[in-house]
Amino acid sequence: MNEHAIGDPLVVEHVSKVYRQGAAEVNALDDVNLRVRPGELVAIMGASGSGKSTLLHAMAGLIELDAGKVILAGQNLAELSDGPLTRFRRDNLGIVFQAYNLIPSLTAEANIRLPAPKSMNERLDAVVEKLLEQLGMTARRHHKPGALSGGEQQRIAIARALVCDPAILLADEPTGSLDSVSGTQICELLRSLVDDQGRSIVMVTHEAHVAMWADRICVLKDGTNLTELTTDGRRDPQTVAREYQEALGAGVIG
Numbered sequence: 001m002n003e004h005a006i007g008d009p010l011v012v013e014h015v016s017k018v019y020r021q022g023a024a025e026v027n028a029l030d031d032v033n034l035r036v037r038p039g040e041l042v043a044i045m046g047a048s049g050s051g052k053s054t055l056l057h058a059m060a061g062l063i064e065l066d067a068g069k070v071i072l073a074g075q076n077l078a079e080l081s082d083g084p085l086t087r088f089r090r091d092n093l094g095i096v097f098q099a100y101n102l103i104p105s106l107t108a109e110a111n112i113r114l115p116a117p118k119s120m121n122e123r124l125d126a127v128v129e130k131l132l133e134q135l136g137m138t139a140r141r142h143h144k145p146g147a148l149s150g151g152e153q154q155r156i157a158i159a160r161a162l163v164c165d166p167a168i169l170l171a172d173e174p175t176g177s178l179d180s181v182s183g184t185q186i187c188e189l190l191r192s193l194v195d196d197q198g199r200s201i202v203m204v205t206h207e208a209h210v211a212m213w214a215d216r217i218c219v220l221k222d223g224t225n226l227t228e229l230t231t232d233g234r235r236d237p238q239t240v241a242r243e244y245q246e247a248l249g250a251g252v253i254g
């Protein structure tokens, strides 16, 4: 246990997940470990099929594990039954998807308000106002998703993920549907949520120019932790791409 162990918002310990289809079995995750510290942006990289999305789903308590545990905000997710798990997830976790997953018939502002529980009613207006301002979306609040650019839709999806002020944000290929300028803006936004607000973020990506925004990069191969790369604050996609390829080539277990 290290000095950060207590209070770390997300701990993945010895997690394994096997998908079974008839007689066929896929070891999607095999003894994966990861610890996310407060105020840290961690990227998960790996080839297609290496288990990145499965790990993100495990972190969100969306799949049953075959072994190991996920402790989110101090709570072992496996100890919660469906209803309490849903509420716990709502209060402690924000999830951002590649395809934004906004409700098309609702305005940007209504989408942001969607996950908020009744108990937030009194302060919800102020929270939404602040989020719209922070994310530069105040002028677009009454637009429906179809009238927003991809980058703007992702900003609204991030605001929605933050409305309950979660300890941790999970982002699955958050820039995957965006052009490079909008993608960079979303990376800058995620970085500022960590640097300025002390939030913790895990993002899945297969792109070095996105992963370079992280503090640490966890590389998965065939469902196992292959190694961990640190960026030391360098925003250098070539170095990240080279070290990532070297890690995959060397097959080092970190």
Ligand SMILES: Nc1ncnc2c1ncn2[C@@H]1O[C@H](COP(=O)(O)OP(=O)(O)OP(=O)(O)O)[C@@H](O)[C@H]1O
Residues within 6 Å of the ligand: 019, 020, 021, 026, 027, 028, 046, 047, 048, 049, 050, 051, 052, 053, 054, 055, 206
């Ligand atoms: N519901 C499922 N049923 C059976 N096998 C699955 C299921 N979901 C994922 N798998 C398998 O588990 C392995 C890991 O999949 P996963 O989607 O986590 O990889 P990934 O790294 O996110 O890939 P990609 O980058 O292509 O999205 C793959 O071999 C995949 O085919």
